[in-house]
Amino acid sequence: MxxxxxxxxxxxxxxxxxxxxxxxxxxxxxxxxxxxxxxxxxxxxxxxxxxxxxxxxxxxxxxxxxxxxxxxxxxxxxxxxxxxxxxxxxxxxxxxxxxxxxxxxxxxxxxxxxxxxxxxxxxxxxxxxxxxxxxxxxxxxxxxxxxxxxxxxxxxxxxxxxxxxxxxxxxxxxxxxxxxxxxxxxxxxxxxxxxxxxxxxxxxxxxxxxxRPWELLAANERRVGRLDRRLDGDVHEDATVRGDVVVEAGATVDAGSVIEGPALVREGASVGPNAYVRGTTLVGPGAEVGHGVEVKNSVLMAGASVSHLSYVGDSVLGRDVNFGAGTNVANLRHDDQPVRVRVKGESVSTGRRKFGVVVGDGAKTGINTSLNAGVTLSEGATTTPGETVTRDR
The missing domain is CATH 3.90.550.10 (Spore Coat Polysaccharide Biosynthesis Protein SpsA; Chain A)
Incomplete structure (x- = not known):
């Protein structure tokens, strides 16, 4: 058939x-x-x-x-x-x-x-x-x-x-x-x-x-969560890998890093030194999670880079996104209501108490940028150093 x-x-x-x-x-x-x-x-x-x-x-x-x-x-x-x-x-x-x-x-x-x-x-x-x-x-x-x-x-x-x-x-x-x-x-x-x-x-x-973007996150939660532990890449002896984590051949996990599965680190990606990856995360091909960075329950697509002293939670980052040092993502509303995202011009509930940001391919943030929960950065968008972003760009 x-x-x-x-x-x-x-x-x-x-x-x-x-x-x-x-x-x-x-x-x-x-x-x-x-x-x-x-x-x-x-x-x-x-x-x-x-x-x-x-x-x-x-x-x-x-x-x-x-x-x-x-x-x-x-x-x-x-x-x-x-x-x-x-x-x-x-x-x-x-x-x-x-x-x-x-x-x-x-x-x-x-x-x-x-x-x-x-x-x-x-x-x-x-x-x-x-x-x-x-x-x-x-x-x-x-x-x-x-x-x-x-x-x-x-x-x-x-x-x-x-x-x-x-x-x-x-x-x-x-x-x-x-x-x-x-x-x-x-x-x-x-x-x-x-x-x-x-x-x-x-x-x-x-x-x-x-x-919609949060459903792409849900799809990754479902399918990354089905992978069996496999460490084919270069995992430093001073790194800690817990649970069902896949590190593909050609990927690197440097000293001091902690990865808590389920997680998938694809070919050519690097984690660390001293990074923390947890909560069903995809680190795409050639992506970088650098020193002092925590990534939780997120998707980093091919070539995305979060290199220094940042937090990314419950977010989707497109290809070749670059987060400047100290960029931090908020993923929780103070009133504990589900985070809302604008879709085709309308504010839509994600149904998720925790949801961070959606970032289009090639977007870049300046150092010490703060991104509010539910913000979308368009393809190629930029922020300035120290900026707090509360609306889509």
Whole structure:
């Protein structure tokens, strides 16, 4: 069976981290988010991957090539954001028979995908506490009949998780009308499939929609936390490494440093001397955590540098970010309410009591900068020495 993996969107809710690359190519543990989705498909026995690409498509093509883990790969371009049904419609010429549709920014497991295939035609479901905030699966006698968007009186607590196993006949029903959002939606295709077949809801166990920066942090918490201890890099005899820590070959942990797992220090990265890394942290390829620096529960992407006497907590730092000496991040509100972040111009709760900052690629802070909880620094943004930043820049 083939899997269509949707990876064409710009990912505006993830900005500024997605300003120079597709959201699905952001790092989750030791590989891009999109690779975790592809791995779930391959491990479930999918025999061809069809990526629908668009924004910054070259990054996807470069990573996956013509074959991924000995499975053939094909690419289809979606050059305009016309919706998920349009994306699959673009892929239709490459499809033969029954097929699976997966979102490139939704974490799931091979067991999830396998269950979706085994019970096809089917749609992924996820139990939620507040179904009125989601597209909710409507059912009749246990079969899915429709998806109702943000219902005031939801019939079930099963949210549509956006993954489908469709019969080949569904290819004839992809040319749907645009929704009120101006997009052609796969939920309308699902309704047509449900008219002709009994569609089974398949509850995913470990699904996560990674659409905003704090959800990228959550994805790393989940996947870094699954790694087994491995110290292949150069760990100084006077360093302390506790728990499930991975130090890849080519990485360095210098004297006086303490790393408390789960943590992942990637190839070419350096920690220390006298640094403290804890609380599910990813130190990306070539990143630097220097003298007197504490990093807690954060993601430092490739080439990021926090070199001297700083604290970074519950934060996401993009590629080649440079924090000047004494830069400190606040990650807690005095009123103990969840930290809020501006997303597409609106203040949104992260749902997290502790959350720090989101920093775009290439941003730089001056020495002794203080960054307030929930602040976003855009790609290439700068601060001046001694500055306290309480608003997005």
């Amino acid at each position: 083939q899997a269509v993996i949707l990876a064409a969107g710009r990912g505006t809710r993830m900005r500024p981290l997605s300003d120079s690359r597709p959201k699905p190519m952001l790092p989750v543990a030791d590989r891009p988010l999109l690779a975790h989705v592809a791995d779930a498909a391959v491990d479930a026995g999918i025999d061809e991957l069809v990526f629908v690409v668009g924004y910054e498509a070259a990054a996807v093509r470069e990573h996956f090539g013509d074959r991924y883990r000995d499975v053939p790969v094909e690419y289809v371009e979606q050059d305009s954001a016309d919706g998920t049904a349009d994306a699959v419609h673009r892929a239709a010429p490459a499809l033969e028979g029954d097929f699976v549709v997966l979102n490139g920014d939704n974490l799931c497991t091979a067991a999830d995908v396998d269950a979706l295939v085994e019970r096809a035609p089917s749609v992924a479901a996820y139990e939620v506490d507040r179904p009125s905030n989601y597209g909710v699966l409507a059912t009749d006698g246990g079969s899915v009949t429709n998806v109702v968007e943000k219902p005031s009186d939801p019939q079930t607590s099963l949210a549509n998780a956006g993954a489908y196993a469709f019969p080949g006949r569904a290819l004839d029903w992809l040319d749907v009308e645009a929704s009120e959002r101006g997009e052609r939606e796969l939920t309308d295709v699902l309704a047509s499939v449900a008219d002709a077949y009994e569609v089974t809801p398949v509850e995913f166990d470990r699904w996560l929609d990674v659409g």
